[in-house]
Amino acid sequence: GRQWTSVSVLDSTLDGQTVLVRGRCHTVRGKGKLVFLVIRQAGYTIQCVFQIKDKVEDNMVSKGMIKYISSLSKESIVDVEGIVAVPDRPISGTTQQVELHGRKVYCVSKAVPVLPFNLEDAARSEKDFQKAAEQEDLQYVRVNTDTRLNFRVLDLRTPANQAIFRVQSYVSMLFRQFLVGQNFVEIHTPKLIAGASEGGAAVFKLDYKGQPACLAQSPQLHKQMAICADFGRVFEIGPVFRAEDSFTHRHLCEFTGLDLEMEIKEHYYEVLDILDGMFVSIFDGLNEHCKKELEAINEQYPFEPLKYLKKTLRLTFEEGLQLLKEDGIELDPFGDLNTESERRLGALVKNKYGTDFYILHRYPLAVRPFYTMPCYDNPQYSNSFDVFIRGEEIISGAQRVHDPELLVSRAQALGIDVASLSTYIDSFRWGAVPHGGVGVGLERVVMLFCNLKNIRKTSMFPRDPTRLAP
Numbered sequence: 001g002r003q004w005t006s007v008s009v010l011d012s013t014l015d016g017q018t019v020l021v022r023g024r025c026h027t028v029r030g031k032g033k034l035v036f037l038v039i040r041q042a043g044y045t046i047q048c049v050f051q052i053k054d055k056v057e058d059n060m061v062s063k064g065m066i067k068y069i070s071s072l073s074k075e076s077i078v079d080v081e082g083i084v085a086v087p088d089r090p091i092s093g094t095t096q097q098v099e100l101h102g103r104k105v106y107c108v109s110k111a112v113p114v115l116p117f118n119l120e121d122a123a124r125s126e127k128d129f130q131k132a133a134e135q136e137d138l139q140y141v142r143v144n145t146d147t148r149l150n151f152r153v154l155d156l157r158t159p160a161n162q163a164i165f166r167v168q169s170y171v172s173m174l175f176r177q178f179l180v181g182q183n184f185v186e187i188h189t190p191k192l193i194a195g196a197s198e199g200g201a202a203v204f205k206l207d208y209k210g211q212p213a214c215l216a217q218s219p220q221l222h223k224q225m226a227i228c229a230d231f232g233r234v235f236e237i238g239p240v241f242r243a244e245d246s247f248t249h250r251h252l253c254e255f256t257g258l259d260l261e262m263e264i265k266e267h268y269y270e271v272l273d274i275l276d277g278m279f280v281s282i283f284d285g286l287n288e289h290c291k292k293e294l295e296a297i298n299e300q301y302p303f304e305p306l307k308y309l310k311k312t313l314r315l316t317f318e319e320g321l322q323l324l325k326e327d328g329i330e331l332d333p334f335g336d337l338n339t340e341s342e343r344r345l346g347a348l349v350k351n352k353y354g355t356d357f358y359i360l361h362r363y364p365l366a367v368r369p370f371y372t373m374p375c376y377d378n379p380q381y382s383n384s385f386d387v388f389i390r391g392e393e394i395i396s397g398a399q400r401v402h403d404p405e406l407l408v409s410r411a412q413a414l415g416i417d418v419a420s421l422s423t424y425i426d427s428f429r430w431g432a433v434p435h436g437g438v439g440v441g442l443e444r445v446v447m448l449f450c451n452l453k454n455i456r457k458t459s460m461f462p463r464d465p466t467r468l469a470p
C-alpha cells in the first residue's frame with residue numbers, strides 16, 4: 001500500500017516499495033522522454049525520475065504530466081508517489097542514494113517563479129568556492145549575510161541551517177533533561193520588570209501603563225527570588241533582552257538564556273560540578289545523537305570537532321593571567337579580560353591542556369555585577385566564574401550575596417539605584433540560603449560548538465542593533 005515517508009529515511013531497504021513523499025521542488029531537469037525532479041525535505045534530497053508512457057502496459061506518466069512537472073517552479077510544495085529503486089550508478093548531488101520512479105505528482109502549493117536568491121547558492125560550501133577560485137570556468141554566486149537574513153525563511157531551508165536549529169533544539173532539550181534529573185524545577189520569570197537586572201545602559205526601556213519599565217536583561221533577580229521562596233534548584237529557558245549598540249559577531253539584542261540557580265551548601269564549586277556534568281552530557285549527546293546534523297553543518301561550514309575533557313578544566317583567574325604573562329601579555333590583576341586576551345588564553349589553554357572548553361573562576365570583584373559574592377578569604381576576588389568554548393565566553397556565573405545589608409552596600413558602591421531593587425533586596429530579609437547560578441547564551445553555545453563565527457547563524461530570526469525584521 002501507499003505510505004507517507006520522510007525523504008531522510010529513503011534507502012535501499014525500501015527497494016521496490018511504493019511511497020508517498022511531500023517535499024519541495026528543489027530542481028527540475030527535462031531530458032527528452034525523461035524528467036528528473038529533485039525533492040527536498042528538511043535538508044534531505046531525493047531524485048524522482050519520470051518517464052513518458054509509450055506503451056499501454058507501462059506504469060509511466062503521460063506526456064502532459066511530463067510537461068506539467070517540467071513547469072513546476074522551484075520551492076513549490078509537491079506530493080510525489082513513486083517506487084523506491086536502487087540506481088545502477090551512484091547518484092551525485094542528492095543526500096539519498098536511491099531514486100523514486102515517479103507515478104504521480106500533485107502540486108500542493110506553488111512558489112513564485114523568481115526567488116530572491118538561489119537555494120543551491122545559499123547552500124554552497126567554502127570548499128566549493130575554493131574549487132571555483134582554482135577553476136576559472138566555475139563561477140558561483142555568494143549570498144551575503146544581509147540577503148540571507150532579509151529572506152530568512154528561504155535561507156533557513158538550506159541543509160546546514162536545518163541542521164543548526166535541530167542542534168539548537170537538542171542543546172536545550174539536553175539542558176532541561178540534565179537539570180530535571182538533578183531535581184531542578186523549571187520556572188518562568190517575568191520579562192517586563194521595573195529596573196535593569198544587570199545594570200548599565202544596555203536596557204530596553206518601555207512604558208508600562210504609565211510606569212517606567214524595561215525588558216528583562218536576564219532572569220537574575222527573579223530566579224534568585226525563587227530560591228528565597230524555597231524552590232532549592234531552578235532553571236529557565238527564555239528570552240533575554242540587551243539593548244546592545246555595537247555590532248559584533250557574538251552580541252544580539254535578544255537571545256535565549258539558559259539560566260539556573262541553586263542552593264549552595266558549602267562552596268560555589270557545587271555550581272561548577274553541576275555545569276561540568278551538564279556540559280559533558282550536552283556535548284556527548286550532540287556527538288552521539290546529532291551526527292547527521294553535525295555532518296550537514298560541516299559540509300557547508302567545515303569545523304574542527306570540539307575538544308573537551310570528561311572532567312572540565314578549572315583555572316583560577318590568577319592562573320589564567322599567569323599563562324598570559326608567560327606568553328608576554330601582562331594584564332591588570334584586578335581588571336577584566338578583553339575579547340582578544342580571552343581568545344589568546346583559549347589558545348594557550350588548548351595547547352597546554354588539550355581542551356577547547358574550560359572554566360575560569362575567582363574573578364576580581366571589581367569586574368563583576370553587584371550581586372556577586374566576594375571571596376571569603378580575599379574580598380578583592382569573588383566567587384564567580386566564566387566558561388569558555390574556543391576562547392569565547394558562553395557562560396557567566398557566581399555565588400550571590402544573600403545578606404541584604406551587604407547587597408545594599410554593594411549596589412550603592414556601584415552607583416546602582418537601590419530603590420528600584422527594593423522588592424528584590426527585601427526577599428533576603430526573611431532568611432535566605434546561600435546560593436549561586438549561571439546564565440548560558442544558547443546561540444553562543446551552538447555557534448562555538450560548531451565554530452560558526454557569527455551568532456546570526458544560530459539565531460533563527462536575529463535581532464541586532466538595526467534588525468527588527470523579519
Ligand code: 4AD
Pocket residue numbers: 198217218219220242244250251252253254255257259260393394395396397398437438439440441442443444455
Ligand atoms: O554574562 P551575562 O550578562 O550574565 C548574566 O546575565 C548573569 N545574570 C548570569 C548569571 O547567572 N550570573 O550573560 C550570560 C551569558 C553570556 O555568557 C553569554 O553567553 C550570553 O549570556 N550573552 C549574550 N548572548 C548573545 N548576545 C548578547 N548580547 C549576550 N550577552 C550575554
